[in-house]
Amino acid sequence: MSKTKKTDVLIVGGGPAGYPCAIRAAQLGLKVILVDKSGLGGTCLNRGCIPSKAVIHAASRFEEISTHASVPAMGISCAKPKVDMKALTGWKDELVGKLTSGVAMLLKSAGAEVLNGWAEFSDAKTCTVTLQDGDTVQISAKNVVLATGSTEVELPFLPFDDPHVISSTGALELEKLPKTLAVIGAGYIGLELGIAFAKLGVKVSFIEALDRILPLYDTAMTRPISRWLKTHGVDMHLSSRARGLTRSGIAFEDKKGETQELAAEKILVAVGRKPVTQGWGLENMAIDMAGAFVKVDDQCATSMRGVYAIGDLIGEPMLAHKGTAQGEMVAEILAGHRCRFDPVAIPAVCFTEPEIVGVGLTPDEAKDAGEAVITGKFPLAALGKALSMQGGTDGGFVRVTARKGDHVILGIHAVGKHVAELSGEFALALEMGARLEDIAGTIHVHPTLSEGFAESALVALGQPLHIKA
Amino acid sequence: MGLYSIKLPDVGEGVVEAEIVEWHTKVGASVAEDDNLVDIMTDKATVEIPSPVNGVVKSITGEPGDVLAVGTVIISIETDGKVSADEEVNLDAPILRQAQDADKKALPSNNTKPHPESVEGRDDIQTEPPHPEAQPQRASKEAVSQNRPKPLASPAVRKRALEADINLSHIPGSGPAGRISHQDLDDFIAAGGRLRAGASPASGVKRTGVTEQKIIGLRRKIAQNLAHSKRTIPHFAYVEEVDMEALEALRAHLNANRTEDQPKLTLLPFLSLALIKVLPDFPNANTHFDSKAGIATKYEAVHMGIATATPNGLMVPVVKHAESMDIWALASEITRVTAAAREGKGTKDELTGSTITITSLGALGGIASTPVINAPEVAIIGVNKLQVRPVWQDGAFAPRKMMNLSSSFDHRIVDGYDAALMIQHVKTLLENPATLFM
Numbered sequence: 001m002s003k004t005k006k007t008d009v010l011i012v013g014g015g016p017a018g019y020p021c022a023i024r025a026a027q028l029g030l031k032v033i034l035v036d037k038s039g040l041g042g043t044c045l046n047r048g049c050i051p052s053k054a055v056i057h058a059a060s061r062f063e064e065i066s067t068h069a070s071v072p073a074m075g076i077s078c079a080k081p082k083v084d085m086k087a088l089t090g091w092k093d094e095l096v097g098k099l100t101s102g103v104a105m106l107l108k109s110a111g112a113e114v115l116n117g118w119a120e121f122s123d124a125k126t127c128t129v130t131l132q133d134g135d136t137v138q139i140s141a142k143n144v145v146l147a148t149g150s151t152e153v154e155l156p157f158l159p160f161d162d163p164h165v166i167s168s169t170g171a172l173e174l175e176k177l178p179k180t181l182a183v184i185g186a187g188y189i190g191l192e193l194g195i196a197f198a199k200l201g202v203k204v205s206f207i208e209a210l211d212r213i214l215p216l217y218d219t220a221m222t223r224p225i226s227r228w229l230k231t232h233g234v235d236m237h238l239s240s241r242a243r244g245l246t247r248s249g250i251a252f253e254d255k256k257g258e259t260q261e262l263a264a265e266k267i268l269v270a271v272g273r274k275p276v277t278q279g280w281g282l283e284n285m286a287i288d289m290a291g292a293f294v295k296v297d298d299q300c301a302t303s304m305r306g307v308y309a310i311g312d313l314i315g316e317p318m319l320a321h322k323g324t325a326q327g328e329m330v331a332e333i334l335a336g337h338r339c340r341f342d343p344v345a346i347p348a349v350c351f352t353e354p355e356i357v358g359v360g361l362t363p364d365e366a367k368d369a370g371e372a373v374i375t376g377k378f379p380l381a382a383l384g385k386a387l388s389m390q391g392g393t394d395g396g397f398v399r400v401t402a403r404k405g406d407h408v409i410l411g412i413h414a415v416g417k418h419v420a421e422l423s424g425e426f427a428l429a430l431e432m433g434a435r436l437e438d439i440a441g442t443i444h445v446h447p448t449l450s451e452g453f454a455e456s457a458l459v460a461l462g463q464p465l466h467i468k469a
Numbered sequence: 470m471g472l473y474s475i476k477l478p479d480v481g482e483g484v485v486e487a488e489i490v491e492w493h494t495k496v497g498a499s500v501a502e503d504d505n506l507v508d509i510m511t512d513k514a515t516v517e518i519p520s521p522v523n524g525v526v527k528s529i530t531g532e533p534g535d536v537l538a539v540g541t542v543i544i545s546i547e548t549d550g551k552v553s554a555d556e557e558v559n560l561d562a563p564i565l566r567q568a569q570d571a572d573k574k575a576l577p578s579n580n581t582k583p584h585p586e587s588v589e590g591r592d593d594i595q596t597e598p599p600h601p602e603a604q605p606q607r608a609s610k611e612a613v614s615q616n617r618p619k620p621l622a623s624p625a626v627r628k629r630a631l632e633a634d635i636n637l638s639h640i641p642g643s644g645p646a647g648r649i650s651h652q653d654l655d656d657f658i659a660a661g662g663r664l665r666a667g668a669s670p671a672s673g674v675k676r677t678g679v680t681e682q683k684i685i686g687l688r689r690k691i692a693q694n695l696a697h698s699k700r701t702i703p704h705f706a707y708v709e710e711v712d713m714e715a716l717e718a719l720r721a722h723l724n725a726n727r728t729e730d731q732p733k734l735t736l737l738p739f740l741s742l743a744l745i746k747v748l749p750d751f752p753n754a755n756t757h758f759d760s761k762a763g764i765a766t767k768y769e770a771v772h773m774g775i776a777t778a779t780p781n782g783l784m785v786p787v788v789k790h791a792e793s794m795d796i797w798a799l800a801s802e803i804t805r806v807t808a809a810a811r812e813g814k815g816t817k818d819e820l821t822g823s824t825i826t827i828t829s830l831g832a833l834g835g836i837a838s839t840p841v842i843n844a845p846e847v848a849i850i851g852v853n854k855l856q857v858r859p860v861w862q863d864g865a866f867a868p869r870k871m872m873n874l875s876s877s878f879d880h881r882i883v884d885g886y887d888a889a890l891m892i893q894h895v896k897t898l899l900e901n902p903a904t905l906f907m
């Protein structure tokens with residue numbers, strides 16, 4: 001006999017969109033039930049952002065030590081390092097465990113109830129949750145927030161259940177390093193992981209259908225990454241299509257249309273992510289779709305009254321921080337506040353080598369939007385802090401794009417070692433409506449990478465201090 | 470192929486910086502020798518910089534309004550290869566000869582059109598002519614603001630506006646680039662905007678546009694000079710009325726009987742004549758005061774500045790040695806120098822060196838004004854509107870043509886008593902016009 005629970009807010013999915021929504025809604029005095037099956041923190045904490053950054057950090061550490069072992073630098077030399085993937089993965093899991101249990105505690109202290117189970121809707125406001133122990137709970141909710149997230153896209157000829165094929169999730173679970181790795185897809189996920197494995201000493205090859213990497217960014221920004229890949233012996237097969245598994249690796253069609261074979265012990269498929277819309281009764285909720293995604297308005301409301309959807313489920317960009325912002329917003333709406341999802345920009349970062357950060361419009365996008373722009377590009381090679389961290393020599397830079405008429409900043413992009421940490425200031429500048437003069441007039445700490453931002457504004461204003469005007 | 474780097478020339482007179490007024494070329498444009506590349510303005514004058522070569526502009530430095538130091542490379546021109554090797558210069562290592570060459574060509578020469586020089590002014594109420602440089606800028610700004618996707622405001626301001634049901638595009642932002650602050654939102658709500666937002670929209674169209682205009686060129690000079698005058702000079706203002714019946718009768722007579730070659734007389738030559746007569750007794754008023762050096766230079770000559778509204782802004786053309794002229798010569802010279810200033814043809818000499826200034830608002834007049842002294846001068850005499858007023862005379866009101874004189878004196882140099890006494894003398898002369906000619 002199943003129990004029935006009534007609640008103000010039912011949130012399905014405990015990822016970076018769902019759990020902040022639950023915390024905020026509970027803080028605002030609403031009765032909240034959060035249903036999650038695959039681990040609080042979602043893809044982000046368990047299989048995405050955090051574990052990948054841990055592996056990337058470890059890989060970078062390993063590469064640095066390896067470099068010192070082969071060619072002493074900065075007066076530091078050492079013996080050739082070894083990597084124990086089982087221990088590395090264990091360290092990563094420990095980190096993930098710490099964070100996910102932290103989320104559980106935050107939800108609890110906020111007063112949100114968490115059910116570990118799988119929800120299946122029978123109508124838009126009612127669902128049955130099958131708990132871990134097989135018990136079921138009926139939930140009837142005044143409001144429903146869908147935050148089921150996304151999952152990796154599988155290629156039919158490269159099924160994830162093949163022992164040679166791995167998804168990004170699988171790539172973070174490896175207990176033994178492959179000697180060779182083929183990465184299908186040179187988007188940010190493929191590149192982040194592929195570069196990490198290359199740093200760990202794996203021979204990595206990319207197969208990418210487009211003729212370039214990271215198509216969301218202009219070539220000026222991707223060039224330092226292409227250069228890194230080239231100098232680190234990573235093979236790039238662009239304009240090429242994976243065709244299927246072979247005995248020793250993978251077959252693909254190169255840009256000339258000829259079929260080639262690539263030896264690969266493991267094949268990482270990173271061709272994108274798709275929203276999780278199956279298996280939880282979405283079809284019973286009478287909700288309009290927008291392509292593969294759930295259709296929402298600027299308040300994240302679906303076509304069904306009282307049902308909201310947030311995060312990866314509602315479309316690009318599939319980024320944790322976007323989902324978090326939407327989750328918070330929906331909680332406030334449910335508590336009676338007036339809100340609208342209305343950011344000037346959603347910042348994005350690629351933890352490649354070097355890193356990329358992009359906020360707002362690129363110069364080309366701005367021009368396409370009919371803006372007359374001025375840009376300022378400051379090379380990190382002219383920045384003491386970048387050089388002291390062995391950055392800057394990779395072609396990195398900070399580039400600001402501003403409206404010519406009133407100098408309001410429209411976009412900020414950077415590529416370089418550690419530049420991801422600049423994303424906060426970039427986003428703030430856009431949200432606050434900063435002009436070039438505001439950035440140039442803000443004292444930036446020396447020596448930090450943030451000086452590069454101020455200098456880029458000075459470049460745009462025609463008066464840089466540390467490069468020739 | 471050679472690269473010419475032209476430096477901001479030293480236009481002499483100890484000028485160390487100059488302002489870019491207007492570029493006449495742009496990067497990528499072809500220029501021919503002697504084409505005007507750019508107008509620059511120093512403290513003293515506006516000069517054109519002609520191109521010393523034929524070629525293509527590779528780079529330019531400075532936008533209109535930017536003040537650059539003498540010696541700054543302002544433009545580089547790639548020559549078309551016909552220049553001989555010794556004319557070539559590497560941009561990274563510009564040689565001195567090149568700069569000197571450019572200097573020579575850039576100096577105002579006889580065939581260089583003289584530009585009106587900057588003037589110092591006073592707070593005349595003028596019909597503000599549109600600033601010519603600002604026009605295209607304004608137009609492009611408006612075009613830009615039309616396609617602006619959303620009002621410029623921080624997330625917190627946006628949220629407050631949404632909660633209060635206020636469309637931010639109705640609020641004029643006071644911040645840079647029209648950014649809307651919390652204060653702007655508060656002001657809008659306090660002004661009843663909140664109520665209006667929900668009320669009938671037919672109550673009138675709100676004007677929300679703002680235009681930022683860069684204050685450059687002559688306008689900036691005027692701003693600097695006036696601010697300097699007001700900041701440093703303790704002004705003593707004095708207003709007195711003058712009975713103009715006799716003078717107006719004389720003026721009408723002279724105008725009616727003038728010969729072909731004689732100009733029509735306005736009031737200004739008579740006022741000039743009166744000042745010329747009284748100034749020898751009040752040498753402190755015909756003086757330049759250099760407060761830094763602590764020296765007041767008293768002039769025997771009277772170089773009469775005539776404040777003039779020109780299409781570019783306020784200028785003060787000068788009638789030199791006014792004391793040597795009769796009423797007709799004064800009238801001709803006043804007409805000539807003011808016309809030249811209005812047409813932008815005033816020479817440097819005609820636009821500097823006044824020892825005392827007259828300002829007149831002409832037909833606008835007004836009852837009284839507080840003119841700002843044209844530093845380093847120490848006195849300025851303003852003419853207000855002449856009108857028929859009832860005056861108590863011989864036991865009855867009589868209609869009289871009356872006019873106020875509004876004057877300001879540098880109180881550091883001219884005592885209030887002396888200032889008043891001087892104006893009384895001027896009044897007596899004007900009321901008894903025959904004495905002007907004795």
